[in-house]
Amino acid sequence: MDTSLxxxxxxxxxxxxxxxxxxxxxxxxxxxxxxFYFGANHSCNPADPQYPALREYWVKFxxxxxxxxxxxxxxxxxxKLMEDEExxxxxxxxxxxxxxxxxxxxxxxxxxxxxxxxxxxQLPDINKEEVLLxxxxxxxxNFQKHADPKPNFEKSAEIWCENQKQRIxxxxxxxxxxxxxxxxxxxxxxxxxxxxNPNDLVNPNKSETRINQIANAYSDLRDANIASEIxxxxxxxxxIFAVFGMGHSIIQEPAxxxxxx
Numbered sequence: 001m002d003t004s005l006x007x008x009x010x011x012x013x014x015x016x017x018x019x020x021x022x023x024x025x026x027x028x029x030x031x032x033x034x035x036f037y038f039g040a041n042h043s044c045n046p047a048d049p050q051y052p053a054l055r056e057y058w059v060k061f062x063x064x065x066x067x068x069x070x071x072x073x074x075x076x077x078x079x080k081l082m083e084d085e086e087x088x089x090x091x092x093x094x095x096x097x098x099x100x101x102x103x104x105x106x107x108x109x110x111x112x113x114x115x116x117x118x119x120x121x122q123l124p125d126i127n128k129e130e131v132l133l134x135x136x137x138x139x140x141x142n143f144q145k146h147a148d149p150k151p152n153f154e155k156s157a158e159i160w161c162e163n164q165k166q167r168i169x170x171x172x173x174x175x176x177x178x179x180x181x182x183x184x185x186x187x188x189x190x191x192x193x194x195x196x197n198p199n200d201l202v203n204p205n206k207s208e209t210r211i212n213q214i215a216n217a218y219s220d221l222r223d224a225n226i227a228s229e230i231x232x233x234x235x236x237x238x239x240i241f242a243v244f245g246m247g248h249s250i251i252q253e254p255a256x257x258x259x260x261x
Contacts, residue, residue, distance in 0.1 A: 036064075
């Protein structure tokens, strides 16, 4: 797709103001199909106010598309089906909940995102240590969104490290919490603090650090791919319920309004 259709990142902060803490929602419809786009905050807290909003928006979508060919699109990867809504949210935030709701309604779920391995393949010149730290800080950002009492941080981080060791993309990289803390000091110039919010560091709409720059490069690829895949499903005649982070919603909306005519 023409990436110039996406919202320029320098305009993001201005557009974001109208949504406040979110969530963001927009719809595109014609006489044959509908796109309902829910921009979420990735909270793993079942009491987060975004969840009543998501359930209400889902019911609205089902009513609007009752006799239409429907699909749900989620961010990152397909989620395991959980037995109840609270567990789904605690494990996989809004993607877990919408996976369960879609299953109950008999609507298929797909993930139009780019895998981490593919992102690295498309940007081979980015420093691997910086990429590893970026993904770790993304994990920390999500960990901090769990409802209290949170799991033990060090045990959870080591489980994350063990899972990463199984991935081909890290086959030549030693991964442990101590290694990541050293990388944090080396790349960002300060000691790692598990209680410090890393959201600004992984924000693709900022450019202060190398981690922001990696987030920007990866998010550009992801937003272009997600918008392209939404366009593809639209051309197939599907009505779409998309659930992604609010940042993706804001960046993709102008492109989708032009593409889904």
